[in-house]
Amino acid sequence: MEINNNQLLRFTTAGSVDDGKSTLIGRLLYDSKSIFEDQIQAIESSSQKKGYDGIDLALFTDGLRDEREQGITIDVAYRYFTTPKRKFIIADTPGHIQYTRNMVTGASTANAAIILVDARHGIIEQTKRHAFIASLLHIPHVIVCVNKMDLVDFQESSFNEIIGAFEEFSSKMLIKDIRFIPISALKGDNVVNRSDNMPWYQGAPLLHTLETLHISSDINKVDTRFPIQTVLRPQSEQFLDFRGYAGRLAGGILRIGDKVTIMPSGFTSTIKSLNGPSGFLDEAFAPMSIAVTLNDDIDISRGDMLVKSNNVPEASQDIEVMLCWLNNDDAKPRAKYTIMHTTNEQKAMIKEVVYKIDINNLGRNTKDKTLKMNDIGKVRLRTTQPLMIDSYRKNRTTGSIILIDENTNETVATGMVI
Incomplete structure (x- = not known):
């Protein structure tokens, strides 16, 4: 197989709090020897202060002081690493429901999403929420990492049970490629190196899977x-x-x-x-x-x-989008916003909020139409000039928009054209 050494893969990580996202990324960086010696020494020192015997792998990504003190990830932490086969950009996104906007931000440009599931707890509400957002953002590849397999004695039955539960609820979602890998981020099983503790798993470890994902066809090469x-x-x-x-x-x-x-x-x-x-x-x-x-x-x-000339996008002033609200202030219907679409900048207003997605049960709320921070909903926009749009499913660049508050110049929302 010919390997493209310049090919860049962006992936995002998602999971519930304490599922081990930061530990997994730390393990990926540490075992693939993608960390400088001085960084390792600094993390070893921080780990000793926290009372760890060894090294706390999560500290490689939890760079903010608040995160280190609380032991959680709050913001989107981006990390870059490279192997002989491929270059990677990781977006480590927080698992809390109140940081839904951070996950949307981190996942918007990703080729792949790693969704962590705790082997002890199985599929929980947060798992469904993150899978839904991955589907909404049309991330082409989803890798479900069943973590903490060491805490269920590396049992194949626990892994198969989670696969069945995930496939059952994700069958209604638009995810093209789903893969399942049993891992232990803390111990290193099936992260960079194949696990001796799970001989029943015949698939590739996580790093090899990321290195060999076919992403060339993820970009629309048909519509110029x-x-x-x-x-x-x-x-x-x-x-x-x-x-x-x-x-x-x-x-x-x-x-x-x-x-x-x-x-x-x-x-x-x-x-x-x-x-x-x-x-x-x-x-x-x-x-x-x-x-x-x-x-x-x-x-x-x-x-x-x-x-x-034989393949033109739709030019429209009336646009329907799935909008994720990012701002502290609620969305104001009929208020003017600046809309950015590719390199085009226009004025726009929110004509109507059709429904809000209940992020807990993925249902549609047609009664409460107030968009608050972290809310996702179907919205109709009206622009001053036509925009050349495609659906987000067709092209993630020409199918995405952002809204900017004219007074504060803050980005208040991001949207995917339906």
């Missing part, structure tokens, strides 16, 4: 979407007449000679050249950052979108 970030007009003799449109491909493939349409104006042209950081390209594909030149002079500016 190129939001214009800036117009390049270098004032030099070498590039006197150069006019390039720079940005990051949000979907699809572009080749020289392709017929393209500029949205929302509807003008058409063909691609003259494609330029990447290393020079000219014959073709470009998502998520590359490129500059495009066209064969026609067209008025194009930031916020416009370049698409294939």
Whole structure:
């Protein structure tokens, strides 16, 4: 198998409080030798102060002082590590219900989600909540790690029982790929190295699973979407007449000679050249950052979108989204917000809250429509100008929006286009 050493995999961890998320990440970093010596010494010192005989692996990610004092994860902690096969960014998200917004933030760009389940307690309400959010955010791969197998004597029956319970409630969710791994983060079983205590498990350990997940097809390579970030007009003799449109491909493939349409104006042209950081390209594909030149002079500016002429997104001022409210202040219907969609910035207002999701039982609440912090609900928005949107299921970049308070400039909500 050919390995792409530059391929980056983003994954998020979720689980109930004390399920061992931070310990698992600490074990991944420690056993894969991705931690500097001075960091290990600092953690060993902190562990001794807390009365540990060995090393408290959770301290590798619980970087905030409040978290270290309480022994819990409050904010989203991002960690980077690399192996010879792949690069990784980990989002360690908190398990409390009051930090639902943090999990949504950490999971929004993830290729995979690791959901931890305590082998002693099995599937609990938090497990269902996190699986629902992973499904809502269309995370392509979910890895259910049944942790603390050492506390149930590494019994296969405990593992199989949890698999059955998880598959039963997740069958109604839109998760393409679910895998189950029995582990002990504290002891290191099936995290980086295969466990001798569970010979009945024939699958790969967690790190090998993460290294070999097929993520190339997670990006939409069919629908070409190129939001214009800036117009390049270098004032030099070498590039006197150069006019390039720079940005990051949000979907699809572009080749020289392709017929393209500029949205929302509807003008058409063909691609003259494609330029990447290393020079000219014959073709470009998502998520590359490129500059495009066209064969026609067209008025194009930031916020416009370049698409294939035979495959255009919907241009709409009325948008239905699943909105996660992030702010202390409640959502204000009919109030004006700034809406950010790709590189496009417009004004928008909340026309209607259709329903709220009861995050405890995943039901729809059509009576209480007040969006408070951490609430998720179906909302209808109205924008001042049309946005070029796809459904979030189709494209996670062109299908997502954020709302910003005009007065405070705070990000108050994030949304997924239905």
